[in-house]
Amino acid sequence: EVQLVESGGGLVQPGRSLKLSCAASGFTFSNYYMAWVRQAPKKGLEWVATISTSGSRTYYPDSVKGRFTISRDNAKSSLYLQMNSLKSEDTATYYCARGSSVDYWGQGVMVTVSS
Amino acid sequence: EIVLTQSPTTMAASPGEKVTLTCRASSSVSYMHWYQQKSGASPKLWIYDTSNRASGVPNCFSGSGSGTDFTLTINPVQADDIATYYCQQSRESPWTFGGGTKLELK
Numbered sequence: 001e002v003q004l005v006e007s008g009g010g011l012v013q014p015g016r017s018l019k020l021s022c023a024a025s026g027f028t029f030s031n032y033y034m035a036w037v038r039q040a041p042k043k044g045l046e047w048v049a050t051i052s053t054s055g056s057r058t059y060y061p062d063s064v065k066g067r068f069t070i071s072r073d074n075a076k077s078s079l080y081l082q083m084n085s086l087k088s089e090d091t092a093t094y095y096c097a098r099g100s101s102v103d104y105w106g107q108g109v110m111v112t113v114s115s
Numbered sequence: 116e117i118v119l120t121q122s123p124t125t126m127a128a129s130p131g132e133k134v135t136l137t138c139r140a141s142s143s144v145s146y147m148h149w150y151q152q153k154s155g156a157s158p159k160l161w162i163y164d165t166s167n168r169a170s171g172v173p174n175c176f177s178g179s180g181s182g183t184d185f186t187l188t189i190n191p192v193q194a195d196d197i198a199t200y201y202c203q204q205s206r207e208s209p210w211t212f213g214g215g216t217k218l219e220l221k
Contacts, residue, residue: 044201044215045212045215047212050209050210059209060209061116062116095158101148101160101164102148102203103160103163106157107157
């Protein structure tokens, strides 16, 4: 059974950093592009970051470029999102997602940026 | 960035009706994916590559379209279909979502 389990969320002050993790199981992790998608409270979905199978290519929207870094450890079947210089508008549920048409989603982890 | 515009934003339908949700892209895309999200839950892949139903999706759902215009049709609507539906493109990075169509029961 495919599982994606996020961790690392919480309350953080503006300007600070936070690192999210996603533990993957039930499939060959190294074969898939992976991504992070977020959803602000009562809002729609926003693609945050994508990483290629080897980790050599990463993609970000302008809203997080230069502040967020996606990475992966294929040996550990794990995906990460390093978030720096956090802003209040980064407050959202963050989902770990598999593939370009996301066939599996994690349960999501809440990140709240507030003083 | 390819902007996806979904319409309507909210739609009310009665069980048994046929409904059509629309997604328009700011530039031509090869295909479109659709997701269903119910309140408090993670999204689920519903339609991929424009017209392919994901595993377990009932055949009352169908997707079509090309270029910049895509549709998700539900025929007939059932009470269990009440959710928000999002379109998404992966042709060009950054991958983007539409703003969603919330389907309500009339």
